[in-house]
Amino acid sequence: MLGTYIENVRNTVPLVHNITNYVTVNDVANIILACGGSPIMSDEPEDVEEITAICGGLNINIGTLNARTVKSMLAAGKRANELGHAVLLDPVGAGASRLRTNTALKLMDELKLDVIRGNISEVKTLARGSGTTKGVDADVADTVTEETLDSAVDFVKAFAKKAGCIAAVTGAIDLVTDGETCFVIRNGRPEMGRITGTGCQLSGMMTAFLAAGPEHKLEAAAAAVCAMGLAGEIGWSRMQEGDGNATYRNRIIDAIYHMDAETLERGARYEIK
Amino acid sequence: MLGTYIENVRNTVPLVHNITNYVTVNDVANIILACGGSPIMSDEPEDVEEITAICGGLNINIGTLNARTVKSMLAAGKRANELGHAVLLDPVGAGASRLRTNTALKLMDELKLDVIRGNISEVKTLARGSGTTKGVDADVADTVTEETLDSAVDFVKAFAKKAGCIAAVTGAIDLVTDGETCFVIRNGRPEMGRITGTGCQLSGMMTAFLAAGPEHKLEAAAAAVCAMGLAGEIGWSRMQEGDGNATYRNRIIDAIYHMDAETLERGARYEIK
Amino acid sequence: MLGTYIENVRNTVPLVHNITNYVTVNDVANIILACGGSPIMSDEPEDVEEITAICGGLNINIGTLNARTVKSMLAAGKRANELGHAVLLDPVGAGASRLRTNTALKLMDELKLDVIRGNISEVKTLARGSGTTKGVDADVADTVTEETLDSAVDFVKAFAKKAGCIAAVTGAIDLVTDGETCFVIRNGRPEMGRITGTGCQLSGMMTAFLAAGPEHKLEAAAAAVCAMGLAGEIGWSRMQEGDGNATYRNRIIDAIYHMDAETLERGARYEIK
Numbered sequence: 001m002l003g004t005y006i007e008n009v010r011n012t013v014p015l016v017h018n019i020t021n022y023v024t025v026n027d028v029a030n031i032i033l034a035c036g037g038s039p040i041m042s043d044e045p046e047d048v049e050e051i052t053a054i055c056g057g058l059n060i061n062i063g064t065l066n067a068r069t070v071k072s073m074l075a076a077g078k079r080a081n082e083l084g085h086a087v088l089l090d091p092v093g094a095g096a097s098r099l100r101t102n103t104a105l106k107l108m109d110e111l112k113l114d115v116i117r118g119n120i121s122e123v124k125t126l127a128r129g130s131g132t133t134k135g136v137d138a139d140v141a142d143t144v145t146e147e148t149l150d151s152a153v154d155f156v157k158a159f160a161k162k163a164g165c166i167a168a169v170t171g172a173i174d175l176v177t178d179g180e181t182c183f184v185i186r187n188g189r190p191e192m193g194r195i196t197g198t199g200c201q202l203s204g205m206m207t208a209f210l211a212a213g214p215e216h217k218l219e220a221a222a223a224a225v226c227a228m229g230l231a232g233e234i235g236w237s238r239m240q241e242g243d244g245n246a247t248y249r250n251r252i253i254d255a256i257y258h259m260d261a262e263t264l265e266r267g268a269r270y271e272i273k
Numbered sequence: 274m275l276g277t278y279i280e281n282v283r284n285t286v287p288l289v290h291n292i293t294n295y296v297t298v299n300d301v302a303n304i305i306l307a308c309g310g311s312p313i314m315s316d317e318p319e320d321v322e323e324i325t326a327i328c329g330g331l332n333i334n335i336g337t338l339n340a341r342t343v344k345s346m347l348a349a350g351k352r353a354n355e356l357g358h359a360v361l362l363d364p365v366g367a368g369a370s371r372l373r374t375n376t377a378l379k380l381m382d383e384l385k386l387d388v389i390r391g392n393i394s395e396v397k398t399l400a401r402g403s404g405t406t407k408g409v410d411a412d413v414a415d416t417v418t419e420e421t422l423d424s425a426v427d428f429v430k431a432f433a434k435k436a437g438c439i440a441a442v443t444g445a446i447d448l449v450t451d452g453e454t455c456f457v458i459r460n461g462r463p464e465m466g467r468i469t470g471t472g473c474q475l476s477g478m479m480t481a482f483l484a485a486g487p488e489h490k491l492e493a494a495a496a497a498v499c500a501m502g503l504a505g506e507i508g509w510s511r512m513q514e515g516d517g518n519a520t521y522r523n524r525i526i527d528a529i530y531h532m533d534a535e536t537l538e539r540g541a542r543y544e545i546k
Numbered sequence: 547m548l549g550t551y552i553e554n555v556r557n558t559v560p561l562v563h564n565i566t567n568y569v570t571v572n573d574v575a576n577i578i579l580a581c582g583g584s585p586i587m588s589d590e591p592e593d594v595e596e597i598t599a600i601c602g603g604l605n606i607n608i609g610t611l612n613a614r615t616v617k618s619m620l621a622a623g624k625r626a627n628e629l630g631h632a633v634l635l636d637p638v639g640a641g642a643s644r645l646r647t648n649t650a651l652k653l654m655d656e657l658k659l660d661v662i663r664g665n666i667s668e669v670k671t672l673a674r675g676s677g678t679t680k681g682v683d684a685d686v687a688d689t690v691t692e693e694t695l696d697s698a699v700d701f702v703k704a705f706a707k708k709a710g711c712i713a714a715v716t717g718a719i720d721l722v723t724d725g726e727t728c729f730v731i732r733n734g735r736p737e738m739g740r741i742t743g744t745g746c747q748l749s750g751m752m753t754a755f756l757a758a759g760p761e762h763k764l765e766a767a768a769a770a771v772c773a774m775g776l777a778g779e780i781g782w783s784r785m786q787e788g789d790g791n792a793t794y795r796n797r798i799i800d801a802i803y804h805m806d807a808e809t810l811e812r813g814a815r816y817e818i819k
Binding site for chain 2: 567568569570572573609610611612613639642643644645646740741742743788789790791792793795796
């Protein structure tokens, strides 16, 4: 069932507007191209409303936010909302500073978001309305494990319900829920955490999936998470002696480039709770 | 004949000042190094005039323009003009928003450009003085094919003549003309469109070729287009099972790194119209 | 002895705050992850003090400075100083423009720096308080060779003593000194100069080494220089026919990813003067 969502992207080639950080932006662009979408980056207030209007989805990532780009996030988000486009928020580092936390909360407040995709520490911060995280990575104390799974599912469902959008919380186990149904996903590899921006890449690709599958956003979001994790597995299987995180980054994007519906269908490992 | 132009770059190591987008900037820097040039990036109004003064060429790319960097583009361009340096404009996304279209037109108006390098949709926008494009990629309706080639050559020649500079319009078939002579180039592979920034990379490399071959700018620009396309062919021939667009990106830059005059001479596929 | 410093990074996973250029930032993030650290990028004045407070080290790189980020460099630096964090300055292009030279001098003046890491032309500029460099690469006239080694060691020692910090001057031969002891390091390969950002990467990684080994900063800085050079040698040994600078960039980061204390210990080639 999830396999069709990558096919949708390849068939419809959605344009994705990204207001994202300058650290991982090149990989975000290449993974959107790899999955069949078309990326465009624009972060100037005067430019973003027109650019988002010609796109099908908007990916907002606060990883290297500044006063100017926060304005653009709000302006683009409102225009995308008016047009009924898919809007995703990646609250990078929410909890690590007041500016990040408050910006994410403001975006949640002023925009109709379709998905919030982050790690568990960021989402806990947003649930509390404040908080601390260890930089841009999830705090170990927060990690979703088999032991804490049931309570984590309950927490993320409650967050999604309260936020009024899909929550996609990624880590060793990924949870994607609209508040009712929760995909518990076990694709991926721990080594993906040693590459900068696998989360940012997922957010960009997920926006393409959402834009291409707007009638079934929960499934589209879950399919993107499975695709990313599966690409991590396929990419890892192609690693040779001496290859490290720089090469692994390329192999993951390469795996998305070659992923078809059948590969995703067979490789997706999830249960529904 | 075109082979000498890459040799010129390797022999003179021109410094290229880039005011370019943050999406593909790393690849632009690496391909300039690969072809024998030396890149420097600076986009602050207070900094750009001095930086451009120590360079031999200026590459202006509006891919992620903002109010501050547009000022820098104008200031650097004027200084480069005063010094007689090669100046190239890559009007990324002209037609997709008024800011992009108007900025490109303003740069054409206020600067003496040596080359405008873009896709056919962007160049049509600039020819009209307004327009719409599908994001940052060429619109299918605009594509230069064997069927539309003659009228496309006429159009691009007329544009170059009116703009008073060389036009380098890249796509499935590439056209490089000063308004009189038109190089029709058939190097390259369609898969290059699945990598972000092959156009930006070409603009950066072309500026190095122009700076190193200022007496024959048309030939230098055409040589850069042939080199990029040929690198796409060589890079593709080195792809292994499972390799995708991330790896292909590296292989193209690697192919430029190893390209010598003889390889370019033998591999360049063009006719003159 | 130097091998332990990479082990320190892997054991303590220091968070490194980077205010760095957008050209090479992705590679900086990936090499910090590769050596065992955790990178975070933030360059907005309102954000940087809180972000730097949760980190263990601050890497300031002026490669694409602007008025806003210069403010952030000063604010973050002062906060990092208050907290006793390691602070490194990479004065990219000092000497190429007044803004760059003056910003580097201002940062030296207003901050307590632990290390200044640059090429010999940049450091000569800072020693003079003014100067010219050929873009962002060292001027040939300045190069440290076996013939000029003794006078270069004297010069860099005097600079470090006057600046009151460690100076790490990298090139064909690298010099790392606190003004008394000078590590003369002969790791590395000339082809590393054909990749954009190997210096920036070293600065990011060195900050992780400093944060993880604050009691022995000179040795930590020297270990980072040896590690980078050794990674260049290991990466080069894995190059295959047709590989160029794009692939080499990945192989160097990959080599850091796999480097352990023993490999660094055995591979480090240095003498003390």
